[in-house]
Every structure is written in C-alpha cells, then in structure tokens.
Amino acid sequence: MIPALDILLIVALLWLARQALVARDLFKGVVLFIAFGLLLALAWVRLRAPDIALAEAAIGSGLTGALFLSTLGRLRRMEREAGQAEPPPEDGRRGGWTGGFLTAAGTVLVTALLGWAVWALPAGAPGLGDAVQARLGESGVSHRVTAVLLNFRAYDTLLEVGVLLVAIVAVWAVARADFPFVTRNAEAGSVPPQQTALVNLLVPVMLVVAGYLLWIGATAPGGAFQAGAVLGGAGVLLLLSRPHWAVLPERRWMRTGLAAGLLVFLGVGLALVIAGRRLLEYPAGWAGALILLIEAAVTLSIGLTLTLLFLGGRPAAGDPAPTMTHTNQQP
Amino acid sequence: MSGFALGAAVLLLLTLVAGMVRVVRGPTAADRMLAAQLFGTTGVAVLLLLVLAGGGSVLLDVALVFALLAAVVGVAFARRGIAAPQPGRGGGHERE
Amino acid sequence: MTATTLYALAGIALFGLGLHALIVRAHLVARILALNVMGAGVFMFLIAVAARNETPDPVPHALVLTGIVVAVSATALALVLALRVQAVRGRAGLAEEESPDA
Amino acid sequence: MTDGADTPSLVCLIALPLAGAVAAFLWPRRAPAVGLGVAGLLWIPVLGLLIRLVSQGEQQYELGGWAVPLGIALRADGLSVFLVLMVTLVGGAVSGYATGYFGGVCWGSSFSSLPPAEDGEDGRDGGQAHERAGFWPLWLFLWAALNALLLSRDLFNLYVTLELLGLSAVALVALADAPVALGAAMRYLLVSLLGSLAFLLGVALVYAGYGTLDLPMLKAALGGPVAPVGPVALGLMTAGLLMKTALFPLHFWLPPAHANAPAPVSALLSALVVKASFYLLLRLWFEVFAGVATSGAMRFLGVLGAVAVLWGSYQALRQPRLKLLVAYSTVAQLGYLFLLFPLSSAAAGGFTAWAGGLYFVLAHACAKAVMFLSAGSLMRAAGHDRLADLGRRCARCR
Incomplete structure (x- = not known):
C-alpha cells in the first residue's frame, strides 16, 4: 500500500515536468520547472534523503531557477535591441508529422525498456550501506x-x-x-x-x-x-x-x-x-x-x-x- | 498526531494543484511567479507537518533553506522585470 | 509494488520526458531545461534505489550530491553559451545546415 | 597485481596536471610555462609507471587507503598505460605548438573592444592574452581528466571524469569566438551532456542491480544469472559513449566542433578526446560485460564502423575547407576503430585485431594531431582554409 502523499507527489511531479517541457512560452516553462524543483525536494524528503533535499532546495530550484530567469531576461533584451518585437517562433523540427511520431514512439520504446529493467530488478537490494556503517568509526565524522x-x-x-x-x-x-x-x-x-x-x-x-x-x-x-x-x-x-x-x-x-x-x-x-x-x-x-x-x-x-x-x-x-x-x- | 499531520500534508499538496493551474494558465508573468512562490511557502508548511509526523528535526533545516532560497528566486524575478521593462505593460508582456 | 519502486519508475519516466523534449524542442533554453529534467530523473532513480534498504544507503546520496553540483555547473555554462549564440546570430537555436551531411 | 602505495606514479599522473591547471588559472601570465612544465614533468611518472608495469605487471592504488568496493581504486594495465603514453606524447607536442600559436597574432576574431586582461598585467595584447588565459587551464584540466579516465576502475568516478573531460573540451572549442564555432560548441555541449546522462543512468542501473561500482567486482558479479538490468545498463552506457565517440550516425556534432576550434584544440579533440570514450567502450565490452555482450551486437557496431568509413571518406572528399576535410576524415578513421569489435571476437584473428587496432589508435592520434596543427599553420599563413585558394597562396609562398 503506497501512501496517498507519495502518489500525489509523483503524479504532480510528472505533470509539472511535462507542462514545463511542452510550454511554448519559455518563461512559463521555467516557472513550472522551479515549482518542479520545489516538489522534487519534498520527494527527496519522502525518500529519506534530507541531504539531497537541502541541496535541491538550494541549488535545484533556487539557484538553477534564478539562472534560468536571468537568462530569459537577457535573451528578451537582446531580442528587443535587435528589433525583434516578438520572440522568433521556434523552428519546427525534423520533418513534420511522421518525424514527430517516430521520435515519440522511439522515446516511449526506450523508456519502456528502461522501466522493464527497473521492474525486473532483483529483490536482494545489494548496496554499500553496510560497508559504510562498518567503517564509519574510522572516517572522522559520524554522518x-x-x-x-x-x-x-x-x-x-x-x-x-x-x-x-x-x-x-x-x-x-x-x-x-x-x-x-x-x-x-x-x-x-x-x-x-x-x-x-x-x-x-x-x-x-x-x-x-x-x-x-x-x-x-x-x-x-x-x-x-x-x-x-x-x-x-x-x-x-x-x-x-x-x-x-x-x-x-x-x-x-x-x-x-x-x-x-x-x-x-x-x-x-x-x-x-x-x-x-x-x-x-x-x-x-x-x-x-x-x-x-x-x-x-x-x-x-x-x-x-x-x-x-x-x-x-x-x-x-x-x-x-x-x-x-x-x-x-x-x- | 502523525496521521493528522500526514492528512494535512496531503491536503496542502492538493492546494498546490490549484496553484499549478494558475502557473499554467497565467496569464501574466507575475501570476505564474506568485503561484510558484506560493509553492515554496506551501512546501515549507508540508515540511513542518512532516516533522510533526515523525520525519525528524532535520526537516526544519530543509524548511529553512527552502524559505531562504525562495527569496533569491523572487528577487531574481523582480530584477528581471526591472531590467527588462516594456513600455506601458509592466511585467505582463508574456501574455499569451 | 512499493513506494520506492514507484519513485524509481517515476525517475525513468522523467528521463524519458526530458529525452523527448530534448529532441523535439529547438530553442536552446528549452533543451537545457530538458537536460535538467533528465538529470532529475536519474537522481530520483538513484535515491529510490538507496531507499530500498532499512536505513538508506548513503553512497547513492553522495553520488547525487556530486551530480547536482556538476549539473548546475553544466547548466550555467550551457546558458551562457546559449546567450552568446543568440548574441552573434540573433536567435537561440542551432541551424541545421551547420552539419552539412545531416 | 601490485599495489603501488610506495610509488605514487598513478596519483602524480592525475595530480600534476590538476595542480598545473590551478596554477595556470591563478597566474595567467605564467600559464604557458606551467603548461610546458607539466608536459615535461609528466614523463617522470609515465616512465616510472611503464617500468613497474613491465617488471611487476598490473598496478593498482587504493585512494584514501580504502579497499574497494567502499573506496575508489586506480588501476594501470597494458591498455591504459599504452594510452597514457600516447596522451603524454601527443599532449606534449601540442603544448609546445600552443605556446607559439597563442603567443602570436590571433586570427579570425577581433578583440579590439576588449579591455586589458589580468589586472592590467597584460595590457599589450588583450585579445590573445584572453584566449591564452582560457586555453592553458582548460587544457590542463582536460589532460587531468584524460589521465584520470584512463586509470580509473570505478564507474561513478568515470562519470565524473567524463564530465570534466566534456566541459573542458566544449570550452576549448568555444575559445574560437566565431559564430559558427559557438554554434558548434553548443551542439557539442548538448551531445556531451546527453551522453553523460545516459552513462550515469547506466551506472545507476548497475548499482541498483549489483551493488558495486568497481569494474572488476562488477565483472565477477555479472558472472551469475543475467538479469535484464545488465544488458540494458550496458546499452545505455554504450549509447552515451558512442555519442561522445561520434560513431556514425551519431557523428553529426564532430565535424563542425573539430573544424572550427583553434588548431591546437582541434588536434587535441581529434587525437585524444574521442579516443577516451572509445577506450571506455573497449573496457566495458571486452572486459567487464564480456559475458553480456553478444556477438550480434559486436557485429552491429562493426557495420556502423564500416558505414562510417565510407560515409566519412565520401564527405571528406566533398569538403571545401581544409579543416572540415580533416575533421570528416576523423569520422572515417573512428569507423576503422569500431571494426575491432567484430574482428577481435573472431576466434583466430583476435590477437592480430587487437594489435592492429591499438597501432591504429596511436597512428591516428599522431597523424591527426599533426594534420590539424599543419592546417592551423596554413590558416595562419593564408588567413583562411578554403582548399580552392590555398594552392595559389602556397605557390606564392614559394
């Protein structure tokens, strides 16, 4: 039984990522990405990784978001100075409808293959956690x-x-x-x-x-x-x-x-x-x-x-x- | 106590969904940005509720960093607006 | 299915979403955004893997911390490069004719 | 296998260029001297390592004194020492050329609007000082990354070295400020980051499935029953590395990047950088994942290599510019390298294929470096590299 909080969080994350990536308005995409980073930090907390949550809250959504925002500001300014009233329309890419369909199908295929590999992971849960615990006393720190x-x-x-x-x-x-x-x-x-x-x-x-x-x-x-x-x-x-x-x-x-x-x-x-x-x-x-x-x-x-x-x-x-x-x- | 806190956290996450609608629909840049800032505030609240639910006091640190860095994003947005003014339309020039 | 498996699969899904956007989007900022989402997916997978154990495995946590700092450096460089491309060419996209045989 | 705790050659090979990079960053005016010093000093640990390899066999070094899998270990066997030797040789030669190249007149870009650099120290030649100041720290970081990659036996560590390598290589391409070079650098950066991410996800899958990042331990773990995670992880890492090695049809980024970079950078990229990811492919396919890689997949890589030979050569012949011609020939030559995959698994010709392949790697590194350096000198002399006009110009030189 998966807690409702996790399901809600994952659905929201995927939806935000999708919206951020398809947004034609780049500013909208960046703001959605910042929101995505904030929720990601919550996901790290749910996965019992407070170190990552701290780093994500600071870097992932905070500084990366600020970087994207200022870049967009500078881009718009350059466009205006170059006399472009509107941002130029994004070029269409890779041959129309069939190309788009093939790209989408290929991506879905790759993702499905990866998902299958993850699904079929052996249950043993190997890792180095025990090795770290065993030598922690000699490391000079307790975290x-x-x-x-x-x-x-x-x-x-x-x-x-x-x-x-x-x-x-x-x-x-x-x-x-x-x-x-x-x-x-x-x-x-x-x-x-x-x-x-x-x-x-x-x-x-x-x-x-x-x-x-x-x-x-x-x-x-x-x-x-x-x-x-x-x-x-x-x-x-x-x-x-x-x-x-x-x-x-x-x-x-x-x-x-x-x-x-x-x-x-x-x-x-x-x-x-x-x-x-x-x-x-x-x-x-x-x-x-x-x-x-x-x-x-x-x-x-x-x-x-x-x-x-x-x-x-x-x-x-x-x-x-x-x-x-x-x-x-x-x- | 922990059940109540978790329930409240879920409720807050649901309010975020409402916020997402505002981010997606806009229409102005400021609408989107304010909604995203609201995400940060709600995130802090969720973290504090998770502390109540037994998540450990380390989450207080996370909440602190959350709050501080949200201010950086807010100021970056505001400066961007100042540095790129558009006559007569303020920060709303991303109107679709 | 446990919550960690779900998070691991969500990480893979994020990777796929980013990959698709990286291919179909033309604007450089959008593509850099896509790379960041892909990175977040990889990180989520690693952290979910760490959370399989009773006490989370600290090694993936350390790897992801390293990865986050590498990612922000790469993002900063990519954004500056995108701005330069815009400055010298008037648009932040890559021309297809640049690779004559593509 | 000998532990090299008493002779820190392995560590020096990485620490020396790294320290040089910091020094070149801190004292930009002394950067060329630092670079040449590192290029000379590196021969000491390289030769020391070679002697120990010949006398004692494979060397390893446990960093921080922690045994694998908890810690990270360096390892030097015949293949990696061979390539380290090649890097030291070609890198030293290019360093020498670069002192002259970045010392002279700067072609192709005007930095007249640039204010004096380095706290006003270099007031006389702002533009070149700038290019030079960027070149040396980046090249030394690239050098450290190459050695670290060739000596590492830890998967995640390899990812970090790949990122260090990729970012410094992209920045080196962007040193040539021309619009077309910036576009090429941007494309190179996107491909490089995508390749790194695919590699990292592969590493993550390996850790999830086998709980180790150490290559020899992973090899042992792969001996057991094969879960789908093994081949999928190999596929991901291979895809990422093929992008970085620019095997047909993933070569599209290479010609513009290699052709538009400053000449010493073109030489380094073509001779050394693409070889680093190729080396990693060899390691993964023939050593670690030897039990997982099927002969069908090997043949597939061979076919791609064969197509690359034909396509790259055809394109090279069509190019109007000298450096583009040389860059497309790199695409073709990389194709030859991939013929190693099907050939070496053939029972009879395995050893011959390996010897031939490695000889080819060395020959291509030397020849391509010299070709790009000569092209750079020609460009300096003629002011351009259009093939149609070069002949006339050279006739006049005589």
Whole structure:
C-alpha cells in the first residue's frame, strides 16, 4: 500500500515536468520547472534523503531557477535591441508529422525498456550501506553521507570541485567583458528600498545558515555543498541588489577564492602523499579536522563559483566604467 | 498526531494543484511567479507537518533553506522585470 | 509494488520526458531545461534505489550530491553559451545546415 | 597485481596536471610555462609507471587507503598505460605548438573592444592574452581528466571524469569566438551532456542491480544469472559513449566542433578526446560485460564502423575547407576503430585485431594531431582554409 502523499507527489511531479517541457512560452516553462524543483525536494524528503533535499532546495530550484530567469531576461533584451518585437517562433523540427511520431514512439520504446529493467530488478537490494556503517568509526565524522563524500569517495569529490572550476574558466572564456548584462544591469539603476531592506536582512541570516550547515555536516545532514549553495544564494542576492557589484572589476581575491577549494583539497591530499601515506588517506585522529578544513575551503569556493556563474561572464577588468559596447548583429 | 499531520500534508499538496493551474494558465508573468512562490511557502508548511509526523528535526533545516532560497528566486524575478521593462505593460508582456 | 519502486519508475519516466523534449524542442533554453529534467530523473532513480534498504544507503546520496553540483555547473555554462549564440546570430537555436551531411 | 602505495606514479599522473591547471588559472601570465612544465614533468611518472608495469605487471592504488568496493581504486594495465603514453606524447607536442600559436597574432576574431586582461598585467595584447588565459587551464584540466579516465576502475568516478573531460573540451572549442564555432560548441555541449546522462543512468542501473561500482567486482558479479538490468545498463552506457565517440550516425556534432576550434584544440579533440570514450567502450565490452555482450551486437557496431568509413571518406572528399576535410576524415578513421569489435571476437584473428587496432589508435592520434596543427599553420599563413585558394597562396609562398 503506497501512501496517498507519495502518489500525489509523483503524479504532480510528472505533470509539472511535462507542462514545463511542452510550454511554448519559455518563461512559463521555467516557472513550472522551479515549482518542479520545489516538489522534487519534498520527494527527496519522502525518500529519506534530507541531504539531497537541502541541496535541491538550494541549488535545484533556487539557484538553477534564478539562472534560468536571468537568462530569459537577457535573451528578451537582446531580442528587443535587435528589433525583434516578438520572440522568433521556434523552428519546427525534423520533418513534420511522421518525424514527430517516430521520435515519440522511439522515446516511449526506450523508456519502456528502461522501466522493464527497473521492474525486473532483483529483490536482494545489494548496496554499500553496510560497508559504510562498518567503517564509519574510522572516517572522522559520524554522518554517513559526509563520510562517503569526504573520506571513502573523497577522490570523486576532488575531481568534482575541479568541474566547478572548469565551469567558471569556461564561462569566462565564452562570455567576454563586453557582455551585455554587465553594463545593462548597472544602467537598470535604482533598486527599490524594499528589496534593499530584504537583502540586508536575508544576507546575514544566509551567512549564519551556511556556517551552520557546514558545521553540522559532520554529524547530521548538511556539509560543504549545501553550505556553499546557500552562500551562493547570498552572493546572487547581493549581485541583484547592488548593481555596481555587477561591474566590479576582476580582482586577485576572486581567482584565489575560486581556486581555494581545489587548492586546499589537492594540497591536503598531496601533503599526505609526501608524508608517505596515500592520496587523501587521513591519519587517525586527524580525519575530522582535515575534513572540516577541506569543507570550509570548498564551501567558500562553491559559494563564490555559483555567484560568479550567475554573473554570466568574466568580470570587467581594470576600468569599472561601463564603456564596453556589445555588438548584436543579425546574421 | 502523525496521521493528522500526514492528512494535512496531503491536503496542502492538493492546494498546490490549484496553484499549478494558475502557473499554467497565467496569464501574466507575475501570476505564474506568485503561484510558484506560493509553492515554496506551501512546501515549507508540508515540511513542518512532516516533522510533526515523525520525519525528524532535520526537516526544519530543509524548511529553512527552502524559505531562504525562495527569496533569491523572487528577487531574481523582480530584477528581471526591472531590467527588462516594456513600455506601458509592466511585467505582463508574456501574455499569451 | 512499493513506494520506492514507484519513485524509481517515476525517475525513468522523467528521463524519458526530458529525452523527448530534448529532441523535439529547438530553442536552446528549452533543451537545457530538458537536460535538467533528465538529470532529475536519474537522481530520483538513484535515491529510490538507496531507499530500498532499512536505513538508506548513503553512497547513492553522495553520488547525487556530486551530480547536482556538476549539473548546475553544466547548466550555467550551457546558458551562457546559449546567450552568446543568440548574441552573434540573433536567435537561440542551432541551424541545421551547420552539419552539412545531416 | 601490485599495489603501488610506495610509488605514487598513478596519483602524480592525475595530480600534476590538476595542480598545473590551478596554477595556470591563478597566474595567467605564467600559464604557458606551467603548461610546458607539466608536459615535461609528466614523463617522470609515465616512465616510472611503464617500468613497474613491465617488471611487476598490473598496478593498482587504493585512494584514501580504502579497499574497494567502499573506496575508489586506480588501476594501470597494458591498455591504459599504452594510452597514457600516447596522451603524454601527443599532449606534449601540442603544448609546445600552443605556446607559439597563442603567443602570436590571433586570427579570425577581433578583440579590439576588449579591455586589458589580468589586472592590467597584460595590457599589450588583450585579445590573445584572453584566449591564452582560457586555453592553458582548460587544457590542463582536460589532460587531468584524460589521465584520470584512463586509470580509473570505478564507474561513478568515470562519470565524473567524463564530465570534466566534456566541459573542458566544449570550452576549448568555444575559445574560437566565431559564430559558427559557438554554434558548434553548443551542439557539442548538448551531445556531451546527453551522453553523460545516459552513462550515469547506466551506472545507476548497475548499482541498483549489483551493488558495486568497481569494474572488476562488477565483472565477477555479472558472472551469475543475467538479469535484464545488465544488458540494458550496458546499452545505455554504450549509447552515451558512442555519442561522445561520434560513431556514425551519431557523428553529426564532430565535424563542425573539430573544424572550427583553434588548431591546437582541434588536434587535441581529434587525437585524444574521442579516443577516451572509445577506450571506455573497449573496457566495458571486452572486459567487464564480456559475458553480456553478444556477438550480434559486436557485429552491429562493426557495420556502423564500416558505414562510417565510407560515409566519412565520401564527405571528406566533398569538403571545401581544409579543416572540415580533416575533421570528416576523423569520422572515417573512428569507423576503422569500431571494426575491432567484430574482428577481435573472431576466434583466430583476435590477437592480430587487437594489435592492429591499438597501432591504429596511436597512428591516428599522431597523424591527426599533426594534420590539424599543419592546417592551423596554413590558416595562419593564408588567413583562411578554403582548399580552392590555398594552392595559389602556397605557390606564392614559394
């Protein structure tokens, strides 16, 4: 007997996803996607995964939603400046009715095949839960997910912190300083006093919450990712309500802060190698402290990375005056 | 107590369905966004009810993060509206 | 059928929904949205798998946390790239003629 | 199998380029020196690893001191060390070329509106400084991802390396700011992300069915009765990897991406990046899932490869631009690689097929890298790569 709550949640999730994906109006699609993310966090709670629920609430619906919203805003502005009154109609794709039917049939077939494989999964429920439980005492933390992330499978996490740095280098390489948002946001000018008041209230609270999540991660759901995401949320709020921040020139501390997570993580790992241990093989008694050190640096880097990813381009260099012109030719 | 809390949670989820209709039908961008923000608030309420139903106090943290990040989305929406004004029609230019 | 099986199947269904939208939609933002829904489906499947046990298996939880952060990085890069495509071409879509033999 | 705890060559192969990437990001002006330094220093762990492989056989390294399946292990056998050697060789050569390429005049794009970069340090050459600043950290991340992928024996870890590889490769393509390059990068990114997601779902299915992520342990677990989850997971992972390897008919993204990237990037993508996902296919089909993969499926891959050879060569002959020609020839050459699947399962010719296949991988990596680098130099000299006009220009050079 499946609880009504779960059935309702799953039906709502599937329906929202479908609506978000078929919406011709992209703004509608994005808002539906944000709502989808909120319900997804509830689903994680129902599946007894509070760590994921925390991350989803912060990243999945929160920051990703904000990213999509600001992208749509910038797209519309570009379209208007290019003289397109209405957004151009989406091109029809792949040969009309038969093509559409074949695509749909193919997707249904693939999904059915996957569903069949899931349905026929052996009942034994194998997994590594017991192995984690058995070695938890040696990991330096008492929360099992943190033990996996920062100790048993810390190498994955190390590479993944690298992915974050790649993302920022990539965004900076793709979007140059003459990117429209940087200048236009400054021109957008006055921020309503209500927003300033809200931000002044929220940002300190978010900083405290980020610190709390970082600290609690050793013993309970929380940790560097969730804390970094909340920190990133605070950064996005500040970017949105201090227009002059958006044209803040690139500074040394930005690069240092962005790289800090990978630097400390790799540094600790290699120091242990030099000390004759293996990569990220924490000495007994030191594990807890080293994990906290790494997590603190990673939290800082994630927060800064998410903020600067939201900026959507490399910060202006040197001269803070927005003199850059952006070209927006029609092809 | 837990049965009552779960029942109330189901009821709140049902109210979300009403909210979804507003998101889908619009007609203006602000309608959709407000409805989605309502989702966030209802989500917080559902989480608190699940705490009552024995879900553990960790859900309070989730509810806290929910509430904080919903504000980020709200501000992102508002700034988007300011940064992209359309003469005379305010934020409602997504009218279908 | 248990609730976890239902969630696992729902994850697969989300993957399929996203896949279809990724193929049929032309606008880049819509396609990036589709990829995010697909990712959510994979994550839901993994978390449902973890929930089969009496105490949830922490390994899939760690994997999904990693996956969520990777997903937001990729999404940010994709959106910036889509904006650049719009800036240089006037529309956020990919021209079919780009791959001459397609 | 020897545990390499006392010689951290395996770790150095990954940590060195990773540290180099961070350094190149932090000190953009020193980035070329960092890149060349990494390219030179990497030979130490590579040769150390080679010596140990020859003297002691397969090497492995348990990261964090945790035994599999709880922890992650690195593993180096003949196949992976062969490919690591190839990456070090080609990567070093391309790094050398890139110092010259990104040091000189920038072709094809104007950055005149760009303000001076790097805290005003590089005021003299804003545009190239920008391209250069992007190239080195991304290339070093790509290098770290390649080595990590070739040495990993954990499925989820492989997913993370695939993402690291894919994102840095896409960003490298986008370094060429031309409209057509941006479109190509966008297409490449979508394909790459779709491929990663398919792979990840396959990994998730494997974990659901067999409770392990370690490749050798999975191989042992697959020896039992076959549940539908095994073949379906293999199918998903294969589909994702075929997209990334650009096997016909999933090759549509490759020619524009490889042809429009800056020349050193084209060389890296064609010579190394597509080989990484091909290597993973070999691992999965011939080692881990050997009991699951049917000979019919192998023959199917072979047929696709054969069609790719014909189609890619035909398209290459039709191209008006030099770099597009070279890119389509990559599509054809990748087709040859897939002939390995049906040939190696033939009872008699198995060993010959493997030797030939690996020789071909190396030959193609070297030849294609050189071809793209030469094309880049020609483009620099002529200002374009239209085949019809290149001849005249080169005649004048003489």
